[in-house]
Amino acid sequence: MKPLATSFLTALASAAVLGLIPGALAHGDDMDMNMGEADKPKPEDQYPPTYFALAEHGGLIYGHIALMVLAWVFVLPVAVLAVMLSIARSRHRLLAQFIFLAANAGGVLLGAIYNASTPDLYPNNAHHKIGWIATWLIGAQGVVGLLASVAGILKRRAPDRASRDGERQSFIPVSTEAIAEHESRFPKAFRFSNDSGQGTEPNTESLRSHSLSGADSPPIPLRDVRSEYKEADDDEVSLVDIPLVPRSGVARIVVQKAAQVISSRFWKVLMFGYNFVDRTSLILGFIALCTGLITFCRFFEGDAVFTGLAHWIKGGIFFWLGILTLGRWAGSFGELGWAWNIRPKQAGQKWRPSAEFVESALIFFYGSTNIFLEHLGGWGGAWSAQDLEHVSITVLFIGGGLCGMLIESTRIRDLLNATVTEAANASPDHVHQDEERNELQEPQTYRFSMNPIPALVILLLGIMMSSHTQESMVSSMIHKQWGNLLTGASFARAFTYVLIYLKPPTSIYPSRPPTELLTAFGLISGGIIFMASLTIQSGDTVDGMIHYQLDAMFMYTVTMGFVGLLMAWVIMVVALKGWAVRREAAASFGR
Structure with a gap:
């Protein structure tokens, strides 16, 4: 088995190297192209004025950019700050959210001053609208989080909650009838506080009193008896645990009153919105930062907006797919079996889609929706050969995504095995030997998804875009760069499947194939360069690079350095989330 596996890996590596040689040779040819x-x-x-070239009030705009990058790139994602702490239900999440809101508010203030002090070079731009939407959504989430913490809606995860519930059941208060019988036998030792000792029948007025007491002890309300043990180990976050809410005073009373006014049904709606913003705020911030860059450089005006949207949406998809791939390598979604691991068994476990099914579904959805958008830039005109090329790519996405989803379906797999199972059951009276019983078992590879279709679609897209001829040399080189990066990411994913096929995961812990780091790097960097590869006809990113005399290698090298730092940051964020989860679990055990 080992010699065969070694030979197979050697052949696959040789094929990958040979596949990259044409790209390297083509890159050399591009360097010799005449401008x-x-x-x-x-x-x-002839080049329109931009905020990038505007010298007045430069400190305001760069201060705005610095604060927004600090808030949305560094503060928001970090575990010791907002999103990860909120997912981990940390007691410090509110403090983190308000730190983010303070940094974001500072950026908004500087941006407003800059807009009032400079001419409007990009009328009716989308960045202002999206920025205000993002600010109001995150601000509303902070208010809901504050009220929910006071109302006890946001709870810590208590690992021993089941055992605590079992303990509570053994301390259920006795009924009033049993108490009456006990008092009739021991009238001096234990009786109702407002009873004279007479009338101990179950339906007398004295038994309908609301408190119990010992002979010499103060009365204890019955409702307190029922909640005595519940309050002792309740895992709700109290006001003492919230750093921004004082233990006493008017602010505490106001927040409590506001939380009590909201009904339980409306709380469900609010918490759904709270969790939704939690998990989409990073994408919202990504959109806000991208539109800010577009406005700053004055991209995509007029009809160029359609081409710009197409490139930046596609590039953004590959960017976030790379982030997701890196997160899977780091262990995210391991509870779903997405971290190249075996899904942990849990009581009442429900079906969850595999990561490859989600990738295939996204590819199918993107292709089925984008097929109607390829001709928007030339609406009303004749279809060009380039339009048909783009439509063909969307058809590839539709077919590849549908094929990938069918491969991931266990029902389809069972139907494909119908002839084999029928042949095995043809002789029901046959007594199987031990070796034959092993042959009737499903192979270990069935326990793990190995679906190469998403990688194949990305590979074909990379190859096609690497040979996509453009009017300018700079644009052609940029297309070749991100095409080669996507091709390399696809080859790395293929190596991952080879490793998984040779030795399928047997543990619930993430196996972390090293090839997935290469996949993530290729997808993230390829997505960023994809966003910068607009054609010269659109007069946007490539035109700006040519105007400021920046060659294609400038974009390539800057992107490589940025992606390296970004991947390190993502790994740190996921690690800090794990630290926050363990810290809260330890706090719950110690309560």
């Missing part, structure tokens, strides 16, 4: 008219900068008076 055409499209690669020459426009005269200064």
Whole structure:
């Protein structure tokens, strides 16, 4: 088995290297290309003024950018700050959210001052609207989080909750009838506080009193007896645990009153919105930052908006797919079996889709929706050959996504095995030997998804885009760069499946294939460069690079350095989330 596996890996590695040689040779040919008219900068008076080139009030706009990057890239995702702490239900999540809101408010203030002090170079831009939407959503989430913590809606995860519930059942208060019988036998030792000792029948007025007491002890309300043990180990976050809420005073009373006004049914709606914003705030911040860059550089005006949306949405999808891939390698979604591990068994476990099924579904959804958007830039005109090329790519996404979902379906797999199972059951009276019984078992590879279709779709897209001819040399080189990166990511995913096929995971812990780091790097960097590969006809990113005399390698090298730092940051964020979860679990045990 080992010699065969070694030979197979050697052959696959050779094929991968041979597949990259044409790209390297083509890159060398591109360097020798002669610059055409499209690669020459426009005269200064023909290039529209941008905020990037505006010298006035530069400190305000760069301060705005710095605060927004600090808030949305560094503060929001970190476990010791907002999102991860909120998912981990940490007691410090509110403090983290308000730190983020303070940084974001500072950025909004500087942006408003800058807008009032400079001419409107990009009328009716989307960044202002999206920025305000994001600010109000995150602000509303902070208010809901504060009220929910006071009302006890946000709870810590208590690992021993089941055992505590069992203990509570053994302390259920006795009925009033049993208490009456006890008092009739021991009238001096234990009786109702407002009873004279007479009338101990179950239906007398004295037995309908509301408190118990010992002979010399103060009365204890019955409702307190029922809640005595519940309050002792309740795992709700109290006001003392909330750093921003004082233990006493007017602020505490106001927050408590506001939390009590909201009904339980409306709390469910609020908490759904709270959790939804938790898990989508990073994507919302990504959109806000991207539209900010577009406004700052004055991209996608007029009809160019359709081409810009197509490239930046596609590039953003690959960017976040790379982030998801890196998160899976780091152990995220391990409870679903997405971290290249065996899904942990739990009581009442429900079906969950595999990661490859989700990837295939996203590919199918993207292709089925984008097929109607490829001609928006030339609406009303004739379809060009380039339009048909783009439509063909969306058809590839539709077919590949549908095929990938069918492969992931266990029902489809069972139907594909119908002929084999029928043949095995043809002789029901046959007594199987031990070796034959082993042959009737499903192979170990069935326990884990190995679906190469998503990687194949990305591989074909990378190959096609690497040979996508453009009017300018810079644009052609940028297309080749991100096409090669996506191709490399697909080869790395193929190596992952080879490793998994040779030795399927047998543990609930993430196996962390090293090839997935290469996959994540290729997807993230390829997605970013994809966003910068707009054609010269659109007069946008490539036109700006040519105007400021930036070659394709400048974008490539800057992106590589940025992606390396970003991947390190993502791993730190996931690790800090694990730290927060363990810290809260330890606090719950110690309560």
